[in-house]
Amino acid sequence: MLSFILIIIAGLFFSGIISRTKSIASGRKGPGIFQPLKDVVRLFKKGAIYSETTSFIFQIAPTIYFASIIMAMLIVPFGQSKGIISFNGDFVFFAYVLALGKFFNIISAMDTGSSFEGMGASREALYSMLAEPAFFILMGSFSLLTGHTSFQEIFAALHLGSTISYALATLATFVLVMVAMIENSRMPIDDPKTHLELTMIHEVMILDNSGFDLGLILTAGYLKFAVYGALIVNLFIGIVGYQYSIPLFFAIQFSMAVTIGLVESFMARFRMNHNAQFILVLSSVSFLIFFVVMLILGKFI
Amino acid sequence: MFLINLFVAFLVVIASIIPFLKPKGVGIIVFISIILGSALSGYFAVNSLIGSQIEFIFSGSQVTGPIPIRIDALSAWFIMIINFIFLTGGFYGIFYMKAYREQKSNIQLHGISFVLLYFALIGLCVVQNSIVFLILWEIMSISSMLLVIFDHNNPITFKAGINYLVQMHICVILLTIGFIWVYFQKGSFDFNAIPIFFAGNANIGLFLIFFIGFGFKAGFIPFHSWLPLAHPAGPSHVSGIMSGVMVKIGIFGIIRIASYLKSDLILLGEIVVTVSVLTGLFGILNAAVHRDFKRMLAYCTIENIGIIGIGIGIGMMGMGNGSPLLYYLGFGGALLHVLNHALFKSLLFYSAGSIYQQTHTRNIERLGGLIKFMPKTAIIFLIGAIAIGGIPPFNGFVSEFVIYSGLLEGMKSNSVSQLSLLILSFAGLSIIGGLSILTFTKTFGTIFLGNQREKLEHPPKEVSFSMLLPQYLIIAAMLSVAFFPKMYLNLVSNLLYKMSAPHLGFEPFGFNSYSTIASNISLFSAVFIGIAVIIWGLRYFVMRNKIQISQQTWGCGYVVPNTKMQYTAKSFSKPLGKILNFLLIEKKQFEEIKPGEIFPSKRNYVSNYFDFFEHRFISNITKRLVYTVNYFKFIQNGMIQSYVIYGIVFIVVIFVITALSIIK
Incomplete structure (x- = not known):
């Protein structure tokens, strides 16, 4: 329950902090930290335009996408307090629920019959597929290290053994940040501020969404960031008390947002055809974690 | 025991009355026979799933030895699945085949094959005698092949059917080798001999033979290449049944053999x-x-x-x-x-x-x-x-x-x-x-x-x-x-x-x-x-009073889009195909515009993906095989006289070697 509330709070600020960082880094005055929220509220108040081509799939897809994020939020734990839903192997459920949201997002882009939106849909499907093994190998390795198979038990037991686990957590942070970037289609995979439809991934998929639906999709994006941020926080807090872990939560979420802002300010996006290689590199980082876990457990003899 | 005899007799009756029916009646009779068949097999299956294994032993013949029918929980699980899919498939098939009713004899053959396939599949789940199992396996392969080539006038369909038949016979050869191996070691065609074999001999060889044999049916790589040819060729209810339950018989075999393993x-x-x-x-x-x-x-x-x-x-x-x-x-x-x-x-x-x-x-x-x-x-x-x-x-x-x-x-x-x-x-x-x-x-x-x-x-x-x-x-x-x-x-x-x-x-x-x-x-x-x-x-609550307009899809500034501009399936999966082009072999056929061609004529561009294993390995092997076999073409020369001579030579050779007691 705690993590659910914390993720919502973090989600409220996350996108604002990213854009604030970007504006400061580029020397602009920039919008306030609440601008993304105001945008969403404005969208919620608006009417909507639907393409004549679309069917009911286009109408229900944003709802299901948003519901999938809410469901994923329910699974994420916070330190010693479990998520609202917690069972052995819950991280598999987590990944597959997010996949359901993605499925509907992709087909809703196909539903418009546009010559561009399918392009984004194709890329989204491909890149998130390539990122999948990184997450699974990572969680599999941690499950091997701790002997547990649910998010909360894995994270609680992660640092009980040795301090090397903090090094692992750092590596895992890299993987999770990158997975978050891929899932949210941010730099260096995708540039949300690009102005050419041919080079977009996520943005081009939602070209035809408007009003409440667009608001839902944007909110889901903000929350998704906070969900991955919360997973990263969990890598570090272990079982420390709430008086430390809650400030730590916000500190880590804040620094993740700032990092993303800085990356987007100072880095160019990758060439589209290099993305696949880059994403597969994440899996090899995950394998590195797996081998370190095997070393720690003394399986190589 | 009596029920099973009834079951077989019933099958014979059904198969023999179908040729006298009108196409409309065929579907209904087939469906009714599957209802009756699944009622009977379902009754045994439920009993064995809840209770204990059901066993009957038929005396069999001199060749086969006793034929045990054992319905254990594993068979029961598969029987239930087969029943359900055949019931839905049979019902769907009646209406799917409506358009083909003028092809009377074709429909009748289709109906007979459908019933035969059903009974062969049920039989395979319960019979635990190697020889009868192989016979049923053969009935399954041939009847399903006949189902696939319903549209046999289409050469692609026919070729897919023949390809399927050939591959299924390689599969049968492997299974036969496996069963004969057990027979020569343990002297019994009963499946119960297999765990005894595994207890005393090396496990790897026999299991791998069975795994490859059943793997052909199940579609493990590299033995899968019949599936993508046969499934599109058959009518949809047949594809559904083949894909839904028939390939699972391969899985059934693998699980059955795996459960016997010892080391x-x-x-x-x-x-x-x-x-x-x-x-x-x-x-x-x-x-x-x-x-x-x-x-x-x-x-x-x-x-x-x-x-x-x-x-x-x-x-x-x-x-x-x-x-x-x-x-x-x-x-x-x-x-x-x-x-x-x-x-x-x-x-x-x-x-x-x-x-x-x-x-x-x-x-x-x-x-x-x-x-x-x-x-x-x-x-x-x-x-x-x-x-x-x-x-x-x-x-x-x-x-x-x-x-x-x-x-x-x-x-x-x-x-x-x-x-x-x-x-x-x-x-x-x-x-x-x-x-x-x-x-x-x-x-x-x-x-x-x-x-x-x-x-x-x-x-x-x-x-x-x-x-x-x-x-x-x-x-x-x-x-x-x-x-x-x-x-x-x-x-x-x-x-x-x-x-x-x-x-x-x-x-x-x-x-x-x-x-x-x-x-x-x-x-x-x-x-x-x-x-x-x-x-x-x-x-719904928020949007209820809001303006909702229907308009053209956003065309990024282009105002006269047409439906050909939509993103295609080919382009959707192209990035994937590009990354893995060593595995997903793409062949393009097109004619390039020549340098001097000022007014290009209309051109076609065709691009298809080929199966890696079929394209790189299997077709090469068959090419070599055909090349070698060509040298022996003179044997099959189409002259009856030569065939008579072959027969005589064969009889003489057999006579001589028996007379000299080279074989007994």
């Missing part, structure tokens, strides 16, 4: 897991790029066979490690996935059949926007697509979750090779999941969404209720697995308990907690649906 289990388990992961990846990769939707579904079957195989491999590793939980999770996941795959794959094939019936094309690039004309079929296909991707809230997730749990449980092992293999399978399974999203969003999106890409001769409309009914039944069964998984998992755990009882005696203690988790997951899926409904209600 080398870990090594064999590792081999099975490795082959299966590769099968899964290969299948889904090809499914992602193919644009013939039935061929896509055939490759997807190969993928799911891979997933089932991963479960079997883990189960075998569990048997080898002496870990009951791993045994239950592995085989349990595999058996549940057999059921799930039978359900959603037949569902997808039936809805694909509905599409084909209405549009007369299997090329998804020619379709589009069908959701507006066939909304029910679209929803059915969507449900199948989500379920087959293993995505909650449908049934595919339950079995995949059990297999994932098996992989995680397997990581308690200490051996580096097992751990590495398991983590790779873990990653492989996740890639399979991701790719199946890509595949099915592509297929669903291109067939049903957007605008119609080509004007079809007959405007498509929704198929009749009679064709939808079997699909609704399958969806109901799928939902029952998704929302009451505990019942099915308990059945599976009982089954596995009985299977392990004679040799291993594993108790299903830890497994029960997983069936609790599975039923919790269905609860969470319900929560998810609840959340979605709440958000939908909120959306």
